[in-house]
Amino acid sequence: MSIDTASLALPRVVTEHARQFFIDGRWTEPSSSATLDVINPATETPVAAISLGTAADVDAAVAAAKRAFDTFSQTSVEERIALLERVVAAYEDRMDEIAMAVMLEMGAPISVARQRQAPAGLGHFKTTLAALKAFSFEQTMGTTTLRHEPIGVAGLITPWNWPLNQSALKIAPALAVGCTIVLKPSEVAPLSSIVLASILEDAGVPAGVFNLVQGDGPTVGAALSEHPDIDIISFTGSNRAGADVARRAADTFKRVSQEMGGKSANIVLDDADLETVLMRDVAKMYVNSGQSCNAGTRILVPRDRMDEAAAIAARYVDQLVVGPPADEATNVGPLVSEIQFDRVQELIESGIAAGATLVTGGTGRPEGLSTGFYVRPTVFADASNDMRIAREEIFGPVLTIIGYDDEAEAVEIANDSDYGLAGMVSSADHDRARQVARRMRTGMVHINGASANPAAPFGGYKKSGNGREGGEHGMREFLEVKSLFGDLS
Template sequence: MQEYLDFYIDGAWVPPSGGRTLEVINPANEEAYARIALGEVADVDKAVSAASRAFRSFSGTSRKERVELLETVIAVYKKRYDDIAAAISDEMGAPLSFAKNAQAAAGLGHLAEVLSVLRTYEFDEVINQTLVTREPVGVCGFITPWNWPLNQIACKVGPALAAGCTMVLKPSEVAPVSAIVFTEIMHEAGVPAGVYNMINGDGPVVGQALAAHPDIDMMSFTGSTRAGIAVARAAADTVKRVAQELGGKSPNIILPDADLARAVAHGTRQCFSNSGQSCNAPTRMLVPADRQEEAVAVARRIAGETRVGNPRAEDTMIGPVVSKAQFDKIQSLIEAGIAEGARLVAGGLGRPENVNRGYYVRPTVFADVRNDMTIAREEIFGPVLSILPYNSEEEAIAIANDTVYGLSSYVTSGDIDHARAVARRIRAGMVHINGAGGDLAAAFGGYKQSGNGREWGRFGFEDFLEIKSMFGYGIDAA
């Protein structure tokens, strides 16, 4: 068993202050393969103190210095790319090909994008006789999730470094090994001592201590809405900036003039990707009521073609979900769908055939789903698709917006202007039009209970900047 019992504080690996540990489980075989230490409040205090000291000098570094630092981080990341992918595959069950081509690639992409932003960003702006300048926000606390571990670490750490901030990272204790590899990358790249610190731990202790710490200037959290509320409450007493990327229940409106078969196939694959463990997954598929059976046939076929299996097997399309807790939650929600009258047309309860170990979930499709059903309201975070029939475009838009979430959404039409018009009416931070993918230079984030603030590109970079107005800047001295 691999042991990772130290934390990275002030440029060195140091022992924890307490003795709590946690086994890391490989979800493909339910076996412990690593052990980490769990931090205490004293470890958070030590890391925040290091970050505070480092901020005094790092905040004053030049654009050139930070560009060179990011270039080095990227170079070392590329060298350790396969190690990152392997860690992600082992800790959260992603097929190795997906871990390489999507998970590890996303982290590298965010670092490259923020480097591009930093090269040309205008920090100073003169308005009348006032200089408006943008400065690093300060010491940042990061809490990142297990479902896209390097994606979320890189899109916080990268822009924070570029802005001149210092930081303390608490990665998910469920999937911590990829964060340890990333920390080794930061060390090898020569990130100055105290600028980047990493503590493993749980939310109630380390996460709470970070959020409440008076010397943390900003908290950036990605995870469930429930946990995000806890972070915001803990942060409120010190009035620090809080950026949150939380849950989602994304609608996928397939309009009557769309190529239905193609749109349903694409949407179903997107829903099942990453074993359904993406906050922006298109889990509510809205189809014209008179064509629901066509949609059901296509979705059923895609579910049957989706190969679930060992993450290290070359033909595997989706692996297990991350943990027993997640598996049990998904099973209970599938049960709720059946009990509330949704029509099960593919998948269902239990593991796939010929699988008796590992947290594998059957790709599942429900039809005749109403938007008041539990499976249409709650984020399932598994390969479970709900098909909701609608009778008019107005009804489809109303159903799409009838949710406490507002992270992402999807619209498909045979007429691009029609798709764009519907997209403008959806209350969500993102809309994918006609199957378009994401854009690392655009803003990622949501409305309503899906969070606040934005990540990715220039928008994420600016979340780590404070704005200062210097009045009379252009007036000559008396």
């Protein structure tokens, strides 16, 4: 059932401020008249236009954040707890606006936008609030005091696939420890960040503590990365962009925390209930149209059960409803952009050409959907780990099933990746699954379908990045440690 079409309009705050930035506590006009259309991926037509920031806009935002840091860094823990509590309350009042903005900007089905995308950001503010209440900013070592102090002005660069999740993962801990912020969201999905800025404004975040500058990576992202008054860059995005950010940040010796791609392996051991495990985990993989960096896109099964695994996966995928995001029945919406659509099509073609078995799906749009960046949910079987569909992050509704002969080979295949963000392992013997999990070279492993703990660190090994987000570990990314020797007090 579709939602009321009258409610498909953008939130009023977005229409009012789409061509403005939030700097020093107020909505301001940009320094340039350049704009960029935000394309609704379901219709391929503009839903709004944002202003494109320049280095001058970044300078203004950073100057405001630097001024505000002198005061905000000295606030008490109690004051920052009260601030985060107001943010949580203001966020809860605006959930529908957030969900609508996310649906229109990046094509998330309305059910996903309401039940997953919007709540994800709220959850991180709540988790950080709990971590702040428990965190000790000072520790005693004899006559030495260790003080954890805010690092300074934080430049935050966030992606389009989980816009509220990724922004909250950075904003919440930065505010919690006393840092000030300049946020550059993805220009592909920038509208929900306007709602978020309004939420922070309503919550009474002091002027200059949070600043929003829209724009592209080569201009605004580069200016943030190179800026001498930015003390930390927290980046989530592609490896290409992450490497560029790190290079640009090097000359000013600022801290760089990165969370990048993934090609997570899901090991189904030979004693697992194949039907139960695959129906559970295949469903998780297709959430958000497969556009999640930690999705279990490589499923590893015993080679002699490949045909059975492929049939189970196809049975689930073939009942998915691909369609307009505004329809409550839709499971899989469009991909975020034409660029992403073309990339996924090319990778599906590569899998076919490499000799993987196309179980279901394939190239082209689903039947009846001639407009919109829709991709046919696809399953490949009999793949080898050297194929592009097994090595590259597809970021779409494409699953690759790989066979193995024994447990040792399964672990070897799982670890044979440039990435190391997440992993999954299932077994009828929980201790066996635990032992396999300990051998997987990833920052996170889900054992027997366990959900992620939002208070636990989120991040990975190798090309998946070098930072950790969430809970106490997320706060530590924005802290420096000072030793006070001979502090007899």
